[in-house]
Amino acid sequence: MGKAHSNAWRNAGAFFDVPAFTQKVLVGRDAAAVAAAAARYGWAESATDWREVIARDDIDIVDICAPGALHAEIAVAALAAGKHVLVEKPLANSLGEANAMVAAAQQARDRGVRSMVGFTYRRVPALALARSLIGGGKLGVIRHVRAAYLQDWLTDDGSPMTWRLRRESAGSGALGDIASHAIDQVQFLLGDSVTEVSGRLHTFVTERPGPHGPEAVTVDDAAWATLSLAGGAVASVEVSRMALGRKNALQIEVFGSKGSLRFDLENPNELYFFDGMDPIKEQGFRRILVTEPEHPYVAAWWPQGHVLGWENSFTHEIRDFLLAVGSGTDPSPSFEDGLAVQRVLAAIEESAAAKSSLIQLAQR
Numbered sequence: 001m002g003k004a005h006s007n008a009w010r011n012a013g014a015f016f017d018v019p020a021f022t023q024k025v026l027v028g029r030d031a032a033a034v035a036a037a038a039a040r041y042g043w044a045e046s047a048t049d050w051r052e053v054i055a056r057d058d059i060d061i062v063d064i065c066a067p068g069a070l071h072a073e074i075a076v077a078a079l080a081a082g083k084h085v086l087v088e089k090p091l092a093n094s095l096g097e098a099n100a101m102v103a104a105a106q107q108a109r110d111r112g113v114r115s116m117v118g119f120t121y122r123r124v125p126a127l128a129l130a131r132s133l134i135g136g137g138k139l140g141v142i143r144h145v146r147a148a149y150l151q152d153w154l155t156d157d158g159s160p161m162t163w164r165l166r167r168e169s170a171g172s173g174a175l176g177d178i179a180s181h182a183i184d185q186v187q188f189l190l191g192d193s194v195t196e197v198s199g200r201l202h203t204f205v206t207e208r209p210g211p212h213g214p215e216a217v218t219v220d221d222a223a224w225a226t227l228s229l230a231g232g233a234v235a236s237v238e239v240s241r242m243a244l245g246r247k248n249a250l251q252i253e254v255f256g257s258k259g260s261l262r263f264d265l266e267n268p269n270e271l272y273f274f275d276g277m278d279p280i281k282e283q284g285f286r287r288i289l290v291t292e293p294e295h296p297y298v299a300a301w302w303p304q305g306h307v308l309g310w311e312n313s314f315t316h317e318i319r320d321f322l323l324a325v326g327s328g329t330d331p332s333p334s335f336e337d338g339l340a341v342q343r344v345l346a347a348i349e350e351s352a353a354a355k356s357s358l359i360q361l362a363q364r
Ligand SMILES: NC(=O)c1ccc[n+]([C@@H]2O[C@H](COP(=O)([O-])OP(=O)(O)OC[C@H]3O[C@@H](n4cnc5c(N)ncnc54)[C@H](O)[C@@H]3O)[C@@H](O)[C@H]2O)c1
Pocket: 001, 002, 027, 028, 029, 030, 048, 050, 065, 066, 067, 068, 070, 088, 089, 090, 118, 119, 120, 177
């Protein structure tokens, strides 16, 4: 994410009209490696202690791309120091941390200090378009949603341990990593919130090669859930890092009373729309190539049909963050939105531990 965000910071001002800023300091753990990365990715300096950097007067924004176990600590400290904060998803590794981050964000907001969580897929033009079609009533009443996020990078039993496979550093596995995106999309696209959850988690490979020999995997490899939404819709969520052949397939289908939509991140420029109001003999899924200047974010880039990629949504994220900070408004998604996802993740874990029993979410 350090690379993806650096690319976005470099490009935001080149493609969009945003407030002026300087890429000051890149922070990492290894002095030589972070110095090389800073030089390569356009940062003026590098450092190895984030606390020292947060204490500086010439730093106004902190963008947190560290593993989840560090999100709360860095975000709370940065907000207390008066820095605007963008933090990667999931907001935190636990509900307790997420609640503390929301409290810090609320106090900071009263002092004009802004915060945002990086659910970047909200800024894929096709998904932003999907939201506006749904919000504009094109699909009628939404009945159900299928959201899957499928990857295959853990298929090989011999893949080594990483922080992502240890509960203490990652919080959870595919659940927090990629179901968080799918759940955020369900709530974002429908403009609705989850009220009830049933979930299941599974770890297919329970031990992997660690730095000192075999090590237990303490998170899930795959997760499943059904979600009820306040407005009456039902959503299924299915995520895996062992779906052999699926590389980064965030697949979403939304079925309404008047129309349906489908999207797959492996073809990010395409949105398929079925208009149930068309004469029956002309009905069928219509491919919308989301590269027109009228589509969200697209006018700043290339002519029609000159497709965008995965990285562009991060530039859109930085653009929206900077515009909100510059205009003194709250960017979206907020830490509260991140907490809403975290509550669903916690409920899925609770349900999975209780043989998939239904868990009600307390409404905010
Ligand atoms: N939005 C997305 O699509 C997306 C995709 C991947 C990851 N993420 C999120 O981004 C975050 C990072 O994931 P990643 O895949 O980039 O992980 P990574 O392991 O590739 O990178 C983590 C970085 O954090 C640095 N780091 C760790 N501890 C540090 C410390 N104490 N001080 C300074 N730097 C420290 C590491 O040196 C490393 O450069 C996670 O929260 C993850 O969920 C988001």
